[in-house]
Amino acid sequence: xxxxxxxxxxxxxxxxxxxxxxxxxxxxxxxxxxxxxxxxxxxxxxxxxxxxxxxxxxxxxxxxxxxxxxxxxxxxxxxxxxxxxxxxxxxxxxxxxxxxxxxxxxxxxxxxxxxxxxxxxxxxxxxxxxxxxxxxxxxxxxxxxxxxxxxxxxxxxxxxxxxxxxxxxxxxxxxxxxxxxxxxxxxxxxxxxxxxxxxxxxxxxxxxxxxxxxxxxxxxxxxxxxxxxxxxxxxxxxxxxxxxxxxxxxxxxxxxxxxxxxx
Amino acid sequence: xxxxxxxxxxxxxxxxxxxxxxxxxxxxxxxxxxxxxxxxxxxxxxxxxxxxxxxxxxxxxxxxxxxxxxxxxxxxxxxxxxxxxxxxxxxxxxxxxxxxxxxxxxxxxxxxxxxxxxxxxxxxxxxxxxxxxxxxxxxxxxxxxxxxxxxxxxxxxxxxxxxxxxxxxxxxxxxxxxxxxxxxxxxxxxxxxxxxxxxxxxxxxxxxxxxxxxxxxxxxxxxxxxxxxxxxxxxxxxxxxxxxxxxxxxxxxxxxxxxxxxxxxxxxxxxxxxxxxxxxxxxxxxxxxxxxxxxxxxxxx
Numbered sequence: 001x002x003x004x005x006x007x008x009x010x011x012x013x014x015x016x017x018x019x020x021x022x023x024x025x026x027x028x029x030x031x032x033x034x035x036x037x038x039x040x041x042x043x044x045x046x047x048x049x050x051x052x053x054x055x056x057x058x059x060x061x062x063x064x065x066x067x068x069x070x071x072x073x074x075x076x077x078x079x080x081x082x083x084x085x086x087x088x089x090x091x092x093x094x095x096x097x098x099x100x101x102x103x104x105x106x107x108x109x110x111x112x113x114x115x116x117x118x119x120x121x122x123x124x125x126x127x128x129x130x131x132x133x134x135x136x137x138x139x140x141x142x143x144x145x146x147x148x149x150x151x152x153x154x155x156x157x158x159x160x161x162x163x164x165x166x167x168x169x170x171x172x173x174x175x176x177x178x179x180x181x182x183x184x185x186x187x188x189x190x191x192x193x194x195x196x197x198x199x200x201x202x203x204x205x206x207x208x209x210x211x212x213x214x215x216x217x218x219x220x221x222x223x224x225x226x227x228x229x230x231x232x233x234x235x236x237x238x239x240x241x242x243x244x245x246x247x248x249x250x251x252x253x254x255x256x257x258x259x260x261x262x263x
Numbered sequence: 264x265x266x267x268x269x270x271x272x273x274x275x276x277x278x279x280x281x282x283x284x285x286x287x288x289x290x291x292x293x294x295x296x297x298x299x300x301x302x303x304x305x306x307x308x309x310x311x312x313x314x315x316x317x318x319x320x321x322x323x324x325x326x327x328x329x330x331x332x333x334x335x336x337x338x339x340x341x342x343x344x345x346x347x348x349x350x351x352x353x354x355x356x357x358x359x360x361x362x363x364x365x366x367x368x369x370x371x372x373x374x375x376x377x378x379x380x381x382x383x384x385x386x387x388x389x390x391x392x393x394x395x396x397x398x399x400x401x402x403x404x405x406x407x408x409x410x411x412x413x414x415x416x417x418x419x420x421x422x423x424x425x426x427x428x429x430x431x432x433x434x435x436x437x438x439x440x441x442x443x444x445x446x447x448x449x450x451x452x453x454x455x456x457x458x459x460x461x462x463x464x465x466x467x468x469x470x471x472x473x474x475x476x477x478x479x480x481x482x483x484x485x486x487x488x489x490x491x492x493x494x495x496x497x498x499x500x501x502x503x504x505x506x507x508x509x510x511x512x513x514x515x516x517x518x519x520x521x522x523x524x525x526x527x528x529x530x531x532x533x534x535x536x537x538x539x540x541x542x543x544x545x546x547x548x549x550x551x552x553x554x555x556x557x558x559x560x561x562x563x564x
Contacts, residue, residue: 056439073540087440092433098308099484100429101491108426113442115423119491143535145488148434 005068005168007032007201008053013062015045015052021060022048025207026226030169030218035195035202037212037232039129040222046205049222050173053203054087061245067168067184078152086200088172092154102157105146106132109161132164135197152183156190163194170195172204176211184208188215209236279513284400288513291402292523294410294503295463299475300501301417302459303523304494305452307480308432314351314453316473317366317449318460321347325461326394327380337406337465343416346455346462347373384539388461397468397520399509417455421494424448429490471520475501478527482534486541 006029015023022045030036036047042230047100051057064071069081077085086109091165104119108130111118118125133139136156141149149157162170172191175183188211195202206212212219212232219235221227221244228235228243279285306315325343329336345370354365372388393401421428427448430438439445467475483497507521515522 051436054440056436056445077440082442085440087437089434089437090436093411094433095308097484099487101488102489105429105433106432106491109441111426116426119425128495143488173436 004032006030006065007067008203010053011063011065013049013052014045015048015057016060017045017048017057022224023052023222024225025062026222027062028220028226028229030201030203032168032201033195033199033202034217035192035215036218036220037211037216038203038205038220038222039207039209039236039244041225044223046222047121047173050171050203050205054085054171077164079113079147083165084168086167086170088111088155088158088162088170088175088178090174092145092146096147098145100146101142102120102133102138102144102149102160102209103129103142103148105157106138106160106164109164128164132160135163135194136160149177152180152186155179155183155187159187159190159194163198166198168199168201170200172202172203174205174207176206178207212236269523272480275563276510276514279510283427285509285513287402287404287407288399288441288519289506291407291410291466292401292519293502294414295399295466296475296479296523297457297498297502298414298417299463299467299472300497300499301414301421301494302456303476303478303480303501304483305421305428305432306456306476306495307473307484309452311453311456312473313363313366314517315460315476317351317370318344318347318457319464319472320370321377322461322464322472323394324373324380326464327377330384331380337462340461340464341458344457345454348457349450352450352453376484384499385438393468395468395470396518397464397466397471399466399519399523402466406465413459413462417459420451420455424451425491425537428452444526466520467523470518471524474524474527476506478503478524478531482527482531485531485538500527500530500534543554 008030010029011027013023013026014021026049028036038049040046048057052059053066053071055071055077058073058075066077067081067084069078071077107119107121107125109132110125110128119237130139130142133142136159138153138156141153141157143262146157148156158175176187177188191202192215194200204216213236216232218227219232221235221240223244228240234240280289303312303315306312322340325340326336328343329339332339351362351366352370354360354369355362358365427438428444430441430443431448433447435445435449438448457478460476463475464472479501480497482500483493487493487496493506504527505523508526509519511526512516512519512522
């Protein structure tokens with residue numbers, strides 16, 4: 001794969017949820033080291049699209065290529081390609097006293113897919129985990145239970161899980177959901193910093209249009225079909241937003257008071 | 264209780280331990296308890312506690328079918344449990360109804376059929392208590408071999424798939440995105456749990472099987488921060504409590520299954536006390552918040 005080849009290439013993708021098409025005939029590409037936002041109203045098919053791209057939902061039609069490799073009908077990808085993909089979900093099913101420390105969890109991000117005893121650990125793994133925790137400001141959390149963390153801490157630990165080994169594509173599904181404004185801003189700054197350092201190509205589902213306008217290179221507006229795409233100023237114009245969300249939605253630019261660089 | 268007092272001395276203990284059936288029962292209790300604790304440590308986190316309970320109750324139908332067909336009930340129980348697991352898995356996937364409601368439907372119906380079937384078998388009416396509460400003293404060497412092989416198999420599978428099991432428990436999309444065959448591992452674990460429940464029923468009984476899966480795992484969870492330690496501790500608690508419970512049962516001539524569960528409950532209470540003590544200890548005080556440039560107060564609660 002050449003440096004100019006897209007990291008992700010989607011052609012005529014349709015995804016079915018039950019009896020209905022949740023996503024219909026969507027095509028787009030993600031260029032290397034770009035940050036793309038996927039926006040749209042609730043029920044627009046954003047999560048279905050992301051799930052299909054990751055091979056978690058079957059495709060009704062179309063093709064997906066990741067790093068030049070075709071995604072199989074049941075989500076098959078060569079192991080070396082799968083290891084280049086990271087994903088940040090909205091939340092984890094953490095009930096009280098979940099017996100897993102932050103260090104252990106981040107270590108699982110380092111381990112290869114498939115059956116192995118890699119969790120028993122070695123020097124290379126320990127070093128990678130410590131480095132990932134340091135880079136995300138989580139070094140003091142290593143021995144904490146995952147279930148003891150605040151929302152903002154948990155999101156940073158999820159980023160440590162992704163950065164613990166080199167990857168190329170990072171997919172975030174409303175990763176900032178549930179965070180207050182300062183935590184959301186910190187998370188976005190940390191993501192931006194890591195993206196530059198790691199050379200990640202990012203696809204993030206988001207409802208924060210102001211953040212998208214400030215941080216992303218490209219916007220995909222989805223409402224079952226791709227309604228528009230392009231640079232944020234073009235794709236998030238008032239007319240486009242009215243088309244996507246309906247005429248009653250008024251864009252509102254907000255600032256995060258108290259956050260360095262904003263306010 | 265003169266029997267209780269007569270047996271509860273050192274010579275009584277030695278006499279009990281000298282009996283081959285008691286030696287087999289102790290080994291069986293140790294292995295079954297460890298197996299229940301090990302599988303339970305994953306099942307409880309994946310909210311499958313009720314699955315083992317429902318399967319235990321439904322197993323009565325498998326046993327009844329075995330009796331009606333004139334086949335060894337244990338031989339019928341394993342395929343029955345696997346079928347039960349597959350059926351519930353399919354129902355959950357296809358119906359869109361909550362798993363606990365579906366489990367309730369399947370196990371109540373199985374139980375109803377089992378009671379009807381047992382009422383048709385004249386000779387088996389007297390043995391219902393053995394089915395309900397188990398008969399660990401009747402465990403044979405072949406039963407022990409099956410349980411030991413199953414324990415080894417479960418240990419190897421869970422150790423090799425630990426990453427997959429934990430990620431699957433946390434978020435199935437996260438697991439899938441990071442290369443875990445989520446459906447494959449979910450089904451494999453449910454079937455393993457079903458086989459363990461089926462094999463353990465002879466020793467533990469239909470009513471008490473879920474205690475073997477749930478109580479040691481909850482005790483282990485109270486005092487563990489690290490996942491491998493949690494799984495190991497749950498298995499040790501399960502095995503250790505079964506051993507103590509059986510010794511207590513042998514000494515007091517009280518029913519073995521309930522004795523084991525009572526000791527498991529005592530172990531759980533002990534773990535609760537230990538966890539309360541350690542959470543008050545300054546050695547495990549919550550560390551200071553992260554040090555990143557511009558970190559806000561909201562993250563340091």
